[in-house]
Amino acid sequence: MYILDSKVEIGDYVFNSIHEIEVTKSVEEMSDTAVIKLPTRFKVRQNDEQKFTEDAIKIGDKVKITLAYEGIYSGVEFTGFVKKISPKIPLEIHCEDALWLLRRKNITKSWESTTMKEILREVVKDTNVELADNIPEVHLDKWIIKGANGAQVLESFKKDLLMSVFIDDSGKLYCGLQQLTNIGQTVVYDLNYNLVENNLEFKSKEDRKIKIKYTYIGKDNKRQSIEVGDPDGEQRTYHTSVISDTKKLEEMAKAEIEKLKYDGFEGDITSFLIPFATRGMKAKILDGEHPNREGNYFIKKVVTTFGTGGARRKITIGNRL
Numbered sequence: 001m002y003i004l005d006s007k008v009e010i011g012d013y014v015f016n017s018i019h020e021i022e023v024t025k026s027v028e029e030m031s032d033t034a035v036i037k038l039p040t041r042f043k044v045r046q047n048d049e050q051k052f053t054e055d056a057i058k059i060g061d062k063v064k065i066t067l068a069y070e071g072i073y074s075g076v077e078f079t080g081f082v083k084k085i086s087p088k089i090p091l092e093i094h095c096e097d098a099l100w101l102l103r104r105k106n107i108t109k110s111w112e113s114t115t116m117k118e119i120l121r122e123v124v125k126d127t128n129v130e131l132a133d134n135i136p137e138v139h140l141d142k143w144i145i146k147g148a149n150g151a152q153v154l155e156s157f158k159k160d161l162l163m164s165v166f167i168d169d170s171g172k173l174y175c176g177l178q179q180l181t182n183i184g185q186t187v188v189y190d191l192n193y194n195l196v197e198n199n200l201e202f203k204s205k206e207d208r209k210i211k212i213k214y215t216y217i218g219k220d221n222k223r224q225s226i227e228v229g230d231p232d233g234e235q236r237t238y239h240t241s242v243i244s245d246t247k248k249l250e251e252m253a254k255a256e257i258e259k260l261k262y263d264g265f266e267g268d269i270t271s272f273l274i275p276f277a278t279r280g281m282k283a284k285i286l287d288g289e290h291p292n293r294e295g296n297y298f299i300k301k302v303v304t305t306f307g308t309g310g311a312r313r314k315i316t317i318g319n320r321l
Contacts, residue, residue: 079098191286209232236260
């Protein structure tokens with residue numbers, strides 16, 4: 001029998017009595033987030049003093065969430081900072097990973113010719129955040145940052161360059177193509193065994209009709225666009241004010257098409273706390289009833305929940321690997 005256990009460290013306090021926890025990690029969102037629901041009061045172990053939780057916890061307090069099955073599995077599911085305290089019943093503590101630090105850094109600087117990595121070094125400068133080792137070399141034309149915080153700079157990379165931007169599980173900042181975020185680890189799911197819920201749908205590549213339109217908008221508001229994909233497909237539109245070369249625009253659009261068109265599953269599955277999974281891992285899908293559908297998929301999002309109803313991981317898959 002699996003016995004659930006948890007340890008939530010917030011600032012100077014450790015909480016073992018918790019209503020609910022939800023941790024979200026995604027390659028499509030810049031920050032990992034956690035929502036912790038706690039009793040409105042708690043007793044300090046050292047002296048039995050009663051404290052109101054919302055008075056004891058402060059914005060910016062460090063947070064560490066550990067979840068476990070006693071004697072079987074124990075893992076740190078989230079580290080970050082308190083971002084917001086919602087005075088509900090139970091009390092809700094909203095947390096964000098190290099991106100919280102970058103939001104508090106103001107940047108004003110310009111470059112005549114630079115690279116994305118050089119700008120990222122400026123973003124993390126004088127913080128405890130390190131850059132990931134696999135950030136690609138992307139050359140950029142003149143780049144100006146005027147009174148923006150670090151998160152706003154990262155948002156511009158995400159919007160204008162279609163980069164995936166997030167703090168990885170080792171606490172390092174990644175900014176690059178989504179397909180390069182695969183961390184080289186595999187988790188196996190058998191669709192006919194030990195799953196809580198299966199919301200996967202199998203589709204062929206031909207069924208996925210998609211058209212990508214990419215538009216460069218210059219400083220004089222002049223525009224040039226390229227389109228790739230199925231003429232009758234669902235249109236996805238992207239804009240950039242940085243990349244003007246049509247070949248580069250077409251390359252970026254084709255890369256996006258590759259992510260979206262494949263033979264295989266799409267959707268999500270829900271498992272228990274084990275096996276462990278995080279975004280960037282490879283999910284190996286087994287299906288004894290339809291072995292021709294088996295394959296490997298990129299995990300783009302994981303939502304981990306913990307509470308009186310048990311512990312669950314909801315895994316959303318992306319493209320087939």
